[in-house]
Amino acid sequence: xxxxxxxxxxxxxxxxxxxxxxxxxxxxxxxxxxxxxxxxxxxxxxxxxxxxxxxxxxxxxxxxxxxxxxxxxxxxxxxxxxxxxxxxxxxxxxxxxxxxxxxxxxxxxxxxxxxxxxxxxxxxxxxxxxxxxxxxxxxxxxxxxxxxxxxxxxxxxxxxxxxxxxxxxxxxxxxxxxxxxxxxxxxxxxxxxxxxxxxxxxxxxxxxxxxxxxxxxxxxxxxxxxxxxxxxxxxxxxxxxxxxxxxxxxxxxxxxxxxxxxxxxxxxxxxxxxxxxxxxxxxxxxxxxxxxxxxxxxxxxxxxxxxxxxxxxxxxxxxxxxxxxxxxxxxxxxxxxxxxxxxxxxxxxxxxxxxxxxxxxxxxxxxxxxxxxxxxxxxxxxxxxxxxxxxxxxxx
Amino acid sequence: xxxxxxxxxxxxxxxxxxxxxxxxxxxxxxxxxxxxxxxxxxxxxxxxxxxxxxxxxxxxxxxxxxxxxxxxxxxxxxxxxxxxxxxxxxxxxxxxxxxxxxxxxxxxxxxxxxxxxxxxxxxxxxxxxxxxxxxxxxxxxxxxxxxxxxxxxx
Amino acid sequence: xxxxxxxxxxxxxxxxxxxxxxxxxxxxxxxxxxxxxxxxxxxxxxxxxxxxxxxxxxxxxxxxxxxxxxxxxxxxxxxxxxxxxxxxxxxxxxxxxxxxxxxxxxxxxxxxxxxxxxxxxxxxxxxxxxxxxxxxxxxxxxxxxxxxxxxxxxxxxxxxxxxxxxxxxxxxxxxxxxxxxxxxxxxxxxxxxxxxxxxxxxxxxxxxxxxxxxxxxxxxxxxxxxxxxxxxxxxxxxxxxxxxxxxxxxxxxxxxxxxxxxxxxxxxxxxxxxxxxxxxxxxxxxxxxxxxxxxxxxxxxxxxxxxxxxxxxxxxxxxxxxxxxxxxxxxxxxxxxxxxxxxxxxxxx
Numbered sequence: 073x074x075x076x077x078x079x080x081x082x083x084x085x086x087x088x089x090x091x092x093x094x095x096x097x098x099x100x101x102x103x104x105x106x107x108x109x110x111x112x113x114x115x116x117x118x119x120x121x122x123x124x125x126x127x128x129x130x131x132x133x134x135x136x137x138x139x140x141x142x143x144x145x146x147x148x149x150x151x152x153x154x155x156x157x158x159x160x161x162x163x164x165x166x167x168x169x170x171x172x173x174x175x176x177x178x179x180x181x182x183x184x185x186x187x188x189x190x191x192x193x194x195x196x197x198x199x200x201x202x203x204x205x206x207x208x209x210x211x212x213x214x215x216x217x218x219x220x221x222x223x224x225x226x227x228x229x230x231x232x233x234x235x236x237x238x239x240x241x242x243x244x245x246x247x248x249x250x251x252x253x254x255x256x257x258x259x260x261x262x263x264x265x266x267x268x269x270x271x272x273x274x275x276x277x278x279x280x281x282x283x284x285x286x287x288x289x290x291x292x293x294x295x296x297x298x299x300x301x302x303x304x305x306x307x308x309x310x311x312x313x314x315x316x317x318x319x320x321x322x323x324x325x326x327x328x329x330x331x332x333x334x335x336x337x338x339x340x341x342x343x344x345x346x347x348x349x350x351x352x353x354x355x356x357x358x359x360x361x362x363x364x365x366x367x368x369x370x371x372x373x374x375x376x377x378x379x380x381x382x383x384x385x386x387x388x389x390x391x392x393x394x395x396x397x398x399x400x401x402x403x404x405x406x407x408x409x410x411x412x413x414x415x416x417x418x419x420x421x422x423x424x425x426x427x428x429x430x431x432x433x434x435x436x437x438x439x440x441x442x443x444x445x446x447x448x449x450x451x452x453x454x455x456x457x458x459x460x461x462x463x464x465x466x467x468x
Numbered sequence: 469x470x471x472x473x474x475x476x477x478x479x480x481x482x483x484x485x486x487x488x489x490x491x492x493x494x495x496x497x498x499x500x501x502x503x504x505x506x507x508x509x510x511x512x513x514x515x516x517x518x519x520x521x522x523x524x525x526x527x528x529x530x531x532x533x534x535x536x537x538x539x540x541x542x543x544x545x546x547x548x549x550x551x552x553x554x555x556x557x558x559x560x561x562x563x564x565x566x567x568x569x570x571x572x573x574x575x576x577x578x579x580x581x582x583x584x585x586x587x588x589x590x591x592x593x594x595x596x597x598x599x600x601x602x603x604x605x606x607x608x609x610x611x612x613x614x615x616x617x618x619x620x621x622x
Numbered sequence: 623x624x625x626x627x628x629x630x631x632x633x634x635x636x637x638x639x640x641x642x643x644x645x646x647x648x649x650x651x652x653x654x655x656x657x658x659x660x661x662x663x664x665x666x667x668x669x670x671x672x673x674x675x676x677x678x679x680x681x682x683x684x685x686x687x688x689x690x691x692x693x694x695x696x697x698x699x700x701x702x703x704x705x706x707x708x709x710x711x712x713x714x715x716x717x718x719x720x721x722x723x724x725x726x727x728x729x730x731x732x733x734x735x736x737x738x739x740x741x742x743x744x745x746x747x748x749x750x751x752x753x754x755x756x757x758x759x760x761x762x763x764x765x766x767x768x769x770x771x772x773x774x775x776x777x778x779x780x781x782x783x784x785x786x787x788x789x790x791x792x793x794x795x796x797x798x799x800x801x802x803x804x805x806x807x808x809x810x811x812x813x814x815x816x817x818x819x820x821x822x823x824x825x826x827x828x829x830x831x832x833x834x835x836x837x838x839x840x841x842x843x844x845x846x847x848x849x850x851x852x853x854x855x856x857x858x859x860x861x862x863x864x865x866x867x868x869x870x871x872x873x874x875x876x877x878x879x880x881x882x883x884x885x886x887x888x889x890x891x892x893x894x895x896x897x898x899x900x901x902x903x904x905x906x907x908x909x910x911x912x913x914x915x916x917x918x919x920x921x922x923x924x925x926x927x928x929x930x931x932x933x934x935x936x937x938x939x940x941x942x943x944x945x946x947x948x949x950x951x952x953x954x955x956x957x958x959x960x961x962x963x964x965x966x967x968x969x970x971x
Contacts, residue, residue: 118601125586126610130617161494288548291523291575302548309551365738379712383734386719390726390837392735400494401544401555403524414544416529429525429544437578467601 077104077112086449090119094197094453097463101439101452108448113440117433120467128426132391133159133233134367136426141227143411143428144465147186149178149218150406152231157312158402158413159233163367163395170358171235172314177248177351178231179313179404180344184255185214186407187337187344191262194334194457198275203265210258213251220244234368235361248352255345263338276330280442280455283328290438293431294409295336296459300328306405317354318347330458337460366393391421408432408460430465469517469550471496477517478554484508488557495544495553502558502566509572512545512554520545520554526569526579528560528587532613537561539589543569543576565590586611623689628696640682640693641669651695652704652736654729655775656683657819658871659878660784665776667707668733671695679703705737714798716755716770724823726836730773761790761804762812764886765825769801772824778802778816785879786815814885818869818878827866829886834860841868846884847943849969851875853884864888928960937964 077085089100098119104112124143128136140155141148153175160167167175192207215225221244222228222237230237266272282292287300297304303324307315323339325332361368369388374381387393397419403412409431416425442455469477475496479489484507488499500508512520524544531538543556560566568591569576580591581600588609591597599606607622608615623634627649634643639662644651654666662684670679674692679700682693694700712734719725760767776793779802783789788809794801802824804810817825839858846853853876858866867885871878890896900916901908911919927935938956940949949967956965 118603121601123610126615126617286574288521289574291573291579293522304548309548377717379715379717380734382717382719383731386725387731387735390835399492401525401553402494410524412525412544414525414527414542425529427525427527429527433578433582434575437575 077102077114079104082106083111088452095456096193096461097466099436099456099461099463099466101456103449103452105449109445110443110447110449110452111445113443113452115436115439117436117463117466120463122468124468125426125428128423130422132421133395133423134369134388134391136423137232138227138229140428141229142464143430143468144186144406144408144432144462145226146189146462147182147407148227148229149182149231150186150404151411152229153179153313154402154404154406154411155413156231156233157404158400158415159395160362161402162398162400162415162417163233163364165234165362165364165367167235167313167362168359169314169356170239171360171362173351173355174236174240174360175231175313176315176318177348178236180347180351181214181217181248183344183407184341185211187341188214190337190407190460191266191334194460195266195272197453197457198272200266200269200272203262206258206261206265210251210255213247217244217247217251220247234364235359239360245352248348252345252348252352256342259338259341259345266334267338273331275450275454276334276458278327279330279447279451280458281327281329282438282442286438286441287328290441291434292409292438294406294435294460295333295340296409296435296438298323299325299332299336301326306403306410310403312404318350320344320347330454333458333460393421394419395421403429406431408462408465409435411465428468430468432459432461432463432465435459436461436466469552471552474518474550474552474554481511481515481517482508483511492555495555497555497557499557499559502560502564505556505558506567506569506572508556509543509545509569512556513572518547519549520547521573522546522548523569523573523575523579524553526576526583528583528589528611530587530611530613537564539587541566541583541589545573560589562588565592567592568594570594585609588612623687625687625689625691625693627693634687636686638687640671640680640685640687640691643687644682644695649695651682652733653683654733654773654821655777657777657781660777660780663776663780665774666711668704670700670703672697672700701737708733708737711773714770715773718768718771718823722771722823723826723833724820728823729821760825761807761810764812764814764828764882765817766828767802768824768826771822772802773822774800774802775821776802777819777821778825781815781819786811786813788813791816812882812886814880814882817885818880827886829889830863830865832860832863832865834858834865839865843870846880848883848887849942853880855880855884857888863892924960933961934964936960936962937966938962940965940967942967942969 079085084105086103086105088103089095090098095101100116100119102114102116103110124139127139137152137155140151143151188207188211192204195203218228219225221240222230282296282300284301287297287302301324303322305322308322320343323336323343325336367388370381370384375385395417397417399416401412401414403410410429411431412429414427414429415423418424436459439455439459443452471491475491478496478498479486484500484504486498487501490497512518522545524546527542529540529542531540537559539560541558541560544553545556546553558566566589568580570580571593577595578600580594581598583589584591584597585599585601586609598604602610608620623636624631625634625643627644632643632647641651641656651669651671653669655663656669657663664681664684667681669682671682672679672694725731755768755770757766757768774793779791779793782791788811790804790806790810791802792805794803817827839860842857842859843854844857846855854873856868856870857864858868867888869878869880899910900913902911902916902919924936938952940952953965956962
């Protein structure tokens with residue numbers, strides 16, 4: 073593959089990746105170095121391109137739900153939620169209240185899980201090994217909770233079109249309660265290790281600064297945008313799933329450097345915990361699936377004993393239902409930023425065009441702006457990590 | 469400003485003639501001609517009332533044989549001030565090119581590269597028009613409707 | 623004559639049924655047993671409509687129109703009546719959808735889905751004992767018959783009696799044990815008409831070992847190669863193999879009817895025994911040779927036979943599976959090159 077870089081004089085062209093422990097996946101960075109200073113960086117992506125948008129055109133809407141897990145695989149519940157909200161908007165399906173509260177709990181839990189993974193691996197990139205074990209200890213608890221209700225840890229496909237698949241059990245609520253009660257103390261642990269640490273400060277303070285105007289102009293969203301001084305969150309601006317009923321703050325930074333992004337994500341952990349506590353306290357009773365017979369599958373025990381339920385299950389699974397013609401763009405606040413689905417429907421059971429807007433893709437394009445001409449090779453690692461990319465979402 | 473007010477304001481204050489404008493359930497949708505695209509986009513960004521400053525998405529839809537011109541380039545732009553989104557569509561035929569909006573929002577750079585990679589629509593005045601996801605020397609455009617799902621072996 | 627259906631007036635003629643009028647004017651009345659090419663059967667009871675002046679709903683497929691009739695095709699009570707009909711059928715229908723060949727293109731499935739029947743409180747005694755009952759012997763080995771799936775629409779009986787004219791099938795027994803039976807199995811010519819008209823998976827095809835669901839199949843319209851009539855049929859192709867033959871009722875010359883060769887004779891297409899290379903017998907065994915060697919051998923041998931025994935010692939036999947052009951060249955070869963009139967064709971035999 074040719075690279076649009078030309079060596080000038082004593083400069084060196086260094087290749088980082090695609091196999092590299094600090095690029096968080098299969099990302100290739102080509103650096104043009106003058107000494108240790110990076111003059112140009114060219115990110116090259118596409119190594120994890122699976123053609124999800126093309127695959128979605130050949131599968132029914134229910135089958136596509138499983139593919140959305142694999143986008144940002146560190147926070148799979150959020151991806152399911154974004155897709156389900158887009159399809160429900162297109163069909164005009166109203167989700168019952170209990171399902172909405174459960175969805176909020178799952179979305180915030182996956183935000184916590186994603187940020188914990190980020191802190192652990194980012195600290196590992198910078199050189200601090202201990203936070204990794206601490207963070208993953210809590211992430212295990214979250215993944216165990218996911219396994220309790222959906223049977224899977226990483227790709228639950230739990231939030232489906234019309235609601236959630238199964239109701240939450242008392243064991244889950246118990247585990248959730250013990251998790252949220254003690255989580256604040258663990259956050260203090262992580263902060264004690266990193267926030268005022270002089271090595272951490274010198275590696276992340278004033279590194280990879282993205283000014284407010286640049287952040288908005290480059291279309292960044294999520295913690296990257298917030299750290300650059302824009303107090304904006306899709307949960308507050310365009311509320312979904314009943315987020316307008318919860319009290320939480322939006323943390324934002326002033327400097328726009330790696331340290332601010334770290335602080336924003338740390339504070340988001342606290343806010344997510346706060347939201348989960350409120351959700352648990354106000355969990356209403358009721359059904360968990362919308363009463364839309366042509367999209368929502370019947371209960372499995374009925375399917376195995378009842379001929380009508382069997383026929384309905386067969387018809388829905390083989391794609392006999394019709395979604396109304398139209399198009400919709402719907403996005404939510406994922407842990408990494410804005411995950412948007414633009415679905416064009418031609419009235420059949422398969423989407424005509426399914427576009428997945430991923431925040432990591434747009435955020436990664438700001439890497440040259442952050443680094444070029446200002447920083448050295450070691451800072452490239454810090455910058456790439458602080459954007460928090462997941463190649464599954466970048467490449468789709 | 470809510471969606472209805474936004475719709476009426478865009479219709480009345482637009483400096484170019486809009487080929488189509490409607491209020492969809494999720495956002496306002498506007499269709500412009502390719503030659504008016506850049507001035508319309510600049511208007512959207514610089515107008516104080518609208519202030520569409522965050523580019524959400526640039527993508528394309530392939531209508532294949534059901535319509536001529538074949539492609540629709542679709543832009544989604546978000547306004548941080550009003551918390552509203554607008555959808556702008558431009559009709560492009562095969563072999564034609566569209567002017568790039570990277571001079572208005574730099575964030576469109578990679579998004580337009582992906583549209584070129586997947587559909588083959590060229591963007592004029594783009595700072596770095598290359599393929600982004602597929603290999604550099606790939607001959608086909610995967611998301612077009614005549615490209616098979618299994619791919620083409622060569 | 624003028625009738626009113628759902629408030630709209632239509633011009634009708636003597637001899638039309640209510641269902642004919644509705645279908646001609648795009649008014650939907652659900653049916654299960656109705657078949658256009660035979661006289662109305664009236665066994666399912668789904669097409670009931672309300673006629674002003676009659677106390678009970680009547681069947682639209684078998685009621686002839688009269689001047690001034692006022693008909694309602696859709697009302698809450700009609701909906702309930704149709705639902706009860708479906709529920710009665712479903713009570714004895716086995717839970718075979720995952721293994722049934724017809725699932726995905728089954729009329730019963732479509733009707734249940736359309737009527738939005740919800741699961742009843744599951745009566746476990748009904749569904750489970752009728753699971754996976756094996757097929758019973760039928761009048762032809764090309765078709766498998768699953769009596770438990772039969773909805774007794776009697777399309778097969780009527781088609782065999784009226785359309786084909788062989789009268790193989792009858793309805794035996796009453797009530798819960800009613801069955802279709804091939805009572806006059808000797809009359810059966812394996813034309814497969816009963817298979818084509820069965821709305822559910824009671825009669826399924828037994829020739830192709832490979833099966834496919836409707837969304838996995840591609841349908842290719844073509845002409846039957848076997849004889850000079852040239853019936854139009856549709857090959858259902860999945861994974862590059864032919865799995866079934868279906869027909870469209872509206873296309874001449876056969877309007878949906880086929881014979882045994884057209885319906886079941888597709889095995890030769892993907893047969894392992896088809897020749898792919900010329901074979902020549904050497905030392906008592908067939909060996910693959912090149913086209914040049916094979917043609918040289920045939921030309922030498924034919925010339926030597928013609929020289930030794932005369933042209934009339936050679937005869938040629940053509941096949942209906944070849945095209946007209948191939949057959950023309952063949953008889954030209956026999957007459958002009960070999961010089962004999964001994965040329966014949968399998969269809970004449």
